[in-house]
Amino acid sequence: MGLATKRPRGRPPAALKSPEAALVQSLDRALNLIEIVSQSDGIALTTLAQRADMPPSTVHRLLMTLAAHGFVEMHEQDQRWSIGVEAFRAGMAFQRRNNAVTLGRPVMQELMELSGETANIGIFEGDEVVFVTQVESYDPIRAFFRAGERRSAHASGIGKVLLAHLPRETVEKVIRNKGLPAFTENTITDPQRLFAELEAIRQRGYAIDNQERNLGMRCIAAAIFNEFGEVVAGVSVSGPAVRLSDEHIDRLGPEVRRAAAKITALIGGIEKGAGTEPV
Numbered sequence: 001m002g003l004a005t006k007r008p009r010g011r012p013p014a015a016l017k018s019p020e021a022a023l024v025q026s027l028d029r030a031l032n033l034i035e036i037v038s039q040s041d042g043i044a045l046t047t048l049a050q051r052a053d054m055p056p057s058t059v060h061r062l063l064m065t066l067a068a069h070g071f072v073e074m075h076e077q078d079q080r081w082s083i084g085v086e087a088f089r090a091g092m093a094f095q096r097r098n099n100a101v102t103l104g105r106p107v108m109q110e111l112m113e114l115s116g117e118t119a120n121i122g123i124f125e126g127d128e129v130v131f132v133t134q135v136e137s138y139d140p141i142r143a144f145f146r147a148g149e150r151r152s153a154h155a156s157g158i159g160k161v162l163l164a165h166l167p168r169e170t171v172e173k174v175i176r177n178k179g180l181p182a183f184t185e186n187t188i189t190d191p192q193r194l195f196a197e198l199e200a201i202r203q204r205g206y207a208i209d210n211q212e213r214n215l216g217m218r219c220i221a222a223a224i225f226n227e228f229g230e231v232v233a234g235v236s237v238s239g240p241a242v243r244l245s246d247e248h249i250d251r252l253g254p255e256v257r258r259a260a261a262k263i264t265a266l267i268g269g270i271e272k273g274a275g276t277e278p279v
Contacts, residue, residue, distance in 0.1 A: 029054060030062045034087060037072055038148060042080035100224050100233040101133050104263040108135040108235065111259045115252055117239035118143040119259075121224075122158040123232065124166070126150075127174045129159040132233075143217055143238035154180050154194055155187050157209035157219030158234035163194075164201040165223050165231035165272065171198070186212045206253045206260075207234075211241055218244040220253050222260035225269040232269070235260045 029052070036051050037043055045063070049056040063081060066072045070086030101121060108119040112135045119135045120143075128150045137143070153159030153174060163171050171194075180189045188194045201207045209219035221236035237256055244252075264271045 026062070029058070030066055033059065033062055034066065034071060034083070037081055038083050038087070039146075040082075042075065042078065042082045044080055048081060099267040100263055103266040104224070104233075104235065105133065105135070107259050107262050107266070108133070111135075111235070111237060111256065112137060114255060115237045115239075117237040117244070120158065120236045120238060121263075122151075122156070122162075122234050122236070124153065124159075124162045127153065127177050129153050129156045129162065129234075131158075137239065139239075141240055143219070143240075151213060152178060152181065152183070154178075155183050155209070155213040157207045157221035157236045157238070160197065160209070161201055161207035161221040161223045161234045161236075162231055164198040164207065165225075168195075171195070183213050184211055184215050186210055186215075188212065204253070205257045208249060208253075209238075216241050218249070220244070220249055220256045222257040223272070224260050224267070225264045225271055227268050227270060229270040229272055231272075232267075233263075235263060 032052055033048065036048060043051075045056055045060060048063075049059040052059060063072055063074070067074065067084065070084045071090075072081050072087070073084040074081050100123075104121055108121065112119040116137060116139065118137045120131055121133050122129045122131045124130075129152075131147060131149045131151070133147060151159060153163050163174065172191075175191055175194070180191065180194065181187070182189050188197055206220055206222040209217075209221070211218060217238060218241045219236050219238040221234045223231045224233040224235060226232045235256065237252060261271045263269075
């Protein structure tokens with residue numbers, strides 16, 4: 001009788017080569033539900049199941065588990081699901097870790113008071129801009145971005161100022177992965193035109209979103225740098241185009257850049273001057 005072949009311990013090598021194989025399906029689905037729920041102020045089970053492309057019974061079981069841990073909650077009055085307090089608490093850990101968000105808040109308040117427009121901070125994540133905090137304008141007609149909202153980098157003031165200070169190969173990768181979709185007639189959809197715009201942003205020291213994502217809205221953004229001179233975030237003011245005229249933008253642009261420099265200094269960063277090549 002031959003000796004039994006000894007089975008190697010650990011996970012098979014093939015499983016390690018595939019990122020999908022490492023996913024825990026139920027956890028992956030639950031996190032997907034949290035993301036969808038976070039995009040609304042209340043969502044019905046059937047709608048959530050449709051958006052998640054999962055059976056309602058599966059969605060209900062996952063929601064009940066998430067609710068038991070406080071990550072989602074159901075409102076009895078209308079049977080709609082929304083984000084729970086534990087998701088908020090977990091999200092606050094990001095703010096504690098990201099100094100630009102916590103230390104930059106007073107500077108954003110000053111910038112909003114100075115400009116009269118909504119001030120934002122956004123970061124570059126997953127080849128997109130993610131808005132992480134905002135100080136809203138007092139004006140009833142104002143820009144608004146939900147915290148956690150994602151935008152295409154090429155059609156955003158913060159997005160373009162971040163791209164302007166990233167290596168060219170990183171920008172080329174973003175273009176390959178995300179493309180340059182048109183949102184308005186002003187959106188930059190040609191790669192060469194985008195690279196020319198990024199060079200102009202580096203020379204000027206701030207970016208302008210000229211109604212490139214939404215008609216009627218304009219934005220001015222400048223970069224925030226860390227202690228290595230690497231871009232880590234962007235700060236901006238956004239508002240209606242009727243208020244942000246070319247003349248107003250010419251006056252506000254240097255102020256936004258000064259605000260970004262102030263946040264850079266608060267987090268111990270090194271500001272890169274206009275005309276500096278990306279790292």
